Amino acid sequence: MLAPHPRRPVLIETILCTLLVLAVGACDSPPDPSAAPAAAADSAAEQPVEAMSLLGVELRRPDLPDSTRERLEGNLAAAEAAHAADPENEEAIIWLGRRLGYLSRYQEAIRVLSEGIELFPDSYRLRRHRGHRYISTRQLDLAIIDLAAAAELAAGHEDQIEPDGAPNALGIPLGTDHFNIWYHLALAHYLQGNFDAALAAYEQCMAVSGNPDLLVATSDWMVMTLRRLGRADETAPLLAAITADMEIIENDSYHRRLLMYKGELAAEDLLDLRAVDDPDQALNIATQGYGVGNWYLTVGEESQAIEVYERILDGTSWAAFGYIAAEADLARLRSAE
Numbered sequence: 001m002l003a004p005h006p007r008r009p010v011l012i013e014t015i016l017c018t019l020l021v022l023a024v025g026a027c028d029s030p031p032d033p034s035a036a037p038a039a040a041a042d043s044a045a046e047q048p049v050e051a052m053s054l055l056g057v058e059l060r061r062p063d064l065p066d067s068t069r070e071r072l073e074g075n076l077a078a079a080e081a082a083h084a085a086d087p088e089n090e091e092a093i094i095w096l097g098r099r100l101g102y103l104s105r106y107q108e109a110i111r112v113l114s115e116g117i118e119l120f121p122d123s124y125r126l127r128r129h130r131g132h133r134y135i136s137t138r139q140l141d142l143a144i145i146d147l148a149a150a151a152e153l154a155a156g157h158e159d160q161i162e163p164d165g166a167p168n169a170l171g172i173p174l175g176t177d178h179f180n181i182w183y184h185l186a187l188a189h190y191l192q193g194n195f196d197a198a199l200a201a202y203e204q205c206m207a208v209s210g211n212p213d214l215l216v217a218t219s220d221w222m223v224m225t226l227r228r229l230g231r232a233d234e235t236a237p238l239l240a241a242i243t244a245d246m247e248i249i250e251n252d253s254y255h256r257r258l259l260m261y262k263g264e265l266a267a268e269d270l271l272d273l274r275a276v277d278d279p280d281q282a283l284n285i286a287t288q289g290y291g292v293g294n295w296y297l298t299v300g301e302e303s304q305a306i307e308v309y310e311r312i313l314d315g316t317s318w319a320a321f322g323y324i325a326a327e328a329d330l331a332r333l334r335s336a337e
Contacts, residue, residue: 051137054327061104124153147185168250178208191328213251220254227298257291290322
C-alpha cells in the first residue's frame with residue numbers, strides 16, 4: 001500500500017490504491033494508419049499488439065509510411081533527449097508520453113506517464129494524457145479514474161491553451177487543458193454506455209468550449225448523447241447555434257455531422273463508403289461514419305447502423321474515437337442478441 005502523501009487529496013489516495021488493484025494492460029490524434037501503402041498490410045500484422053478491441057480483436061501498432069515514421073521518430077528522439085537531460089521535468093515527461101502516443105506506442109506512453117504521476121501525483125495534465133491513452137487502449141475504467149481526478153485537480157487552476165503535438169493546417173492550437181479533460185471524460189462514459197454521466201461531463205465541457213471548433217466537437221457528441229437517452233427534442237438549442245458558414249479550422253467532420261442532424265445535409269453527403277481505401281478519407285470514414293451510424297440507430301434502423309459500424313471497423317484507424325464508439329455499439333448490440 002502506498003504511504004499517504006501529505007499533499008494528496010483523499011480522492012487521489014483512493015485512486016492510486018485502486019490503480020494498484022486494477023489490472024493495468026497495455027483524436028492528440030495519432031497519425032492516420034490508413035495512410036500506409038496497401039503493401040504494408042502484411043508487415044503491420046507483425047507489429048506489436050497495443051490493445052484488445054471491445055470485440056476481442058487484437059489491435060496492432062500500424063505500419064506507417066517512411067516519411068511519416070521518420071518525422072515522428074525524429075520528434076520522439078528530441079523528446080527523449082529532453083527527458084534524458086531533465087528526467088524530473090513534468091513538461092519533458094508529458095511530451096515524451098505524447099510523442100510515443102503519436103507513434104501508436106501506447107503501452108510505452110502509459111508507462112512513461114505513470115512514472116510521471118509517481119513524481120507529480122497532483123498533475124492534472126499527466127492524468128489527462130494518460131486518461132486519453134487508456135481510452136486508446138480500451139481501458140475505460142482506468143480512463144474514467146484518471147480523467148475524473150484530473151477534473152478535480154484542475155478545478156482551481158486557470159484554463160490554458162494546450163500546445164498541439166499534431167498542429168492543424170493553420171498551426172493554431174485550439175484545445176485547452178480543461179476542455180480536453182472534460183471532453184475525454186465524457187467520451188469514456190459515452191463509450192461505456194453511461195449516457196447520463198456522459199451528458200453531465202459534456203455540459204461541463206460546453207462551458208469551456210470557447211471557439212467554433214470546440215463548440216462543434218462538444219455539440220456533436222452532446223446531440224448524439226441526448227438522442228441515445230431518448231431526448232432528441234432537447235437537441236434543438238444546440239443545433240440552432242450551428243450554421244453552415246461557421247469558420248471551422250480542424251473539426252469539419254463534427255460540423256458536417258451537426259448539419260446532417262439539422263437536416264441540411266443527407267447521410268449520403270457525409271459518407272462515401274466506397275472511399276474507405278482512400279488515405280484522405282479513412283479517418284473521415286471513422287469520424288463521420290459513426291455519426292451516420294448513430295443516426296440510423298436512434299431512428300430505429302438498426303440493420304443500417306450495424307452495416308455502417310462494420311464498414312468503419314474494416315478500416316485501420318482504430319485509435320479514432322468514432323472507431324472505438326462503433327466497436328462499443330456493436331459489442332452492446334451483439335450482446336443483446
